[in-house]
Amino acid sequence: MAIRKNxxxxxxxxxxAAGALxxxxxxxxxxxxxxxxxxxxxxxxxxxxxxxxxxxxxxxGEIDVKVFYQNELGSQNEVFDLHVAGDVDVxxxxxxxxxxxxxxxxxxxxxxxxxxxALKAYSPGGxxxxxxxxxxxxxxxxxxxxxxxxxxxxxxxxxxxxxIEEADGLKVRTxxxxxxxxxxxxxxxxxxxxxxxxxxxxxxxxxxxxxxxNVIYWDYEYFRDQLDYYVRSKHFFMTGVLSMNADSYNDLSxxxxxxxxxxxxxxxxxxxxxxxxxxxxxVKKAEESGMKYFELSDEQIKEFARAAREKVWPLMDKEIxxxxxxxxxxxxxxx
Numbered sequence: 207m208a209i210r211k212n213x214x215x216x217x218x219x220x221x222x223a224a225g226a227l228x229x230x231x232x233x234x235x236x237x238x239x240x241x242x243x244x245x246x247x248x249x250x251x252x253x254x255x256x257x258x259x260x261x262x263x264x265x266x267g268e269i270d271v272k273v274f275y276q277n278e279l280g281s282q283n284e285v286f287d288l289h290v291a292g293d294v295d296v297x298x299x300x301x302x303x304x305x306x307x308x309x310x311x312x313x314x315x316x317x318x319x320x321x322x323x324a325l326k327a328y329s330p331g332g333x334x335x336x337x338x339x340x341x342x343x344x345x346x347x348x349x350x351x352x353x354x355x356x357x358x359x360x361x362x363x364x365x366x367x368x369x370i371e372e373a374d375g376l377k378v379r380t381x382x383x384x385x386x387x388x389x390x391x392x393x394x395x396x397x398x399x400x401x402x403x404x405x406x407x408x409x410x411x412x413x414x415x416x417x418x419x420n421v422i423y424w425d426y427e428y429f430r431d432q433l434d435y436y437v438r439s440k441h442f443f444m445t446g447v448l449s450m451n452a453d454s455y456n457d458l459s460x461x462x463x464x465x466x467x468x469x470x471x472x473x474x475x476x477x478x479x480x481x482x483x484x485x486x487x488x489v490k491k492a493e494e495s496g497m498k499y500f501e502l503s504d505e506q507i508k509e510f511a512r513a514a515r516e517k518v519w520p521l522m523d524k525e526i527x528x529x530x531x532x533x534x535x536x537x538x539x540x541x
Contacts (some may be wrong), residue, residue, distance in 0.1 A: 239296040240274040240284040273387035295454040303402040315389040316511035324443040352472035353446035356485040361425035362416030366435035370394035378418040392517040426492040
């Protein structure tokens, strides 16, 4: 009788264990994570790896994250399309405006002019952060927060410009989003909107004289053999966005949702701390490589800002809406 009871207990224990394994397998989740800009080993690529690692460790292996770097799933526009469609679950993106031109609010020229103002505006609870959260929600995306890089500039070959007049005759690549071309035209440049994956060829073949969409890291890392000068024009405060497809997010258990969101907050806060030092580091690296770097005076920046606000902001009223632009006017740095 004792032997039979022991066998019965063993059988029940085996059934329970098998059931637990089946239940555990049913709860296993695979997330596809991507960025549209940044190869493996770049700051953006490193952030993806940290984000994925924190998620996997926090879920104790219940969430498996597959990471894809720039161009592995397509162009900037194509990868963002996949994100909106739910084929890419989680993303560090530099948002495109093909779905909703309001996303272009992140590229409003000269909203802020200093690091302190920018970080306050883009941090959780900041006025830019709250605007972006609402817009992403309307696109079916869960907005976790920004991934700041810093103020951008114009990198060129052979000639550079520190005034609107000096920009005459220089043709620069801009991002393929509104109002990037319009902003550079307001600053005196000729423009060509070119996808990130095609910039090197455009520079190499002389289609453009420079690149006007990024902080200095990108121009140093990818194009330093093609470019001679970098002028910190500060026309945009560059930031990626950490987001998740809303359907993918809602399919997760509450526990898994919290793990993914807390992991996003951790890498976001780390970047807020590291961004300025990271940017200064690449200024030095660029100068060491032979690139000449120009930091403009406050008055030179304000000259650019006045021109861009006068010519571009009215266009944004039509494309993005006066309600959003009135909020920007109320909160932007006073000139």
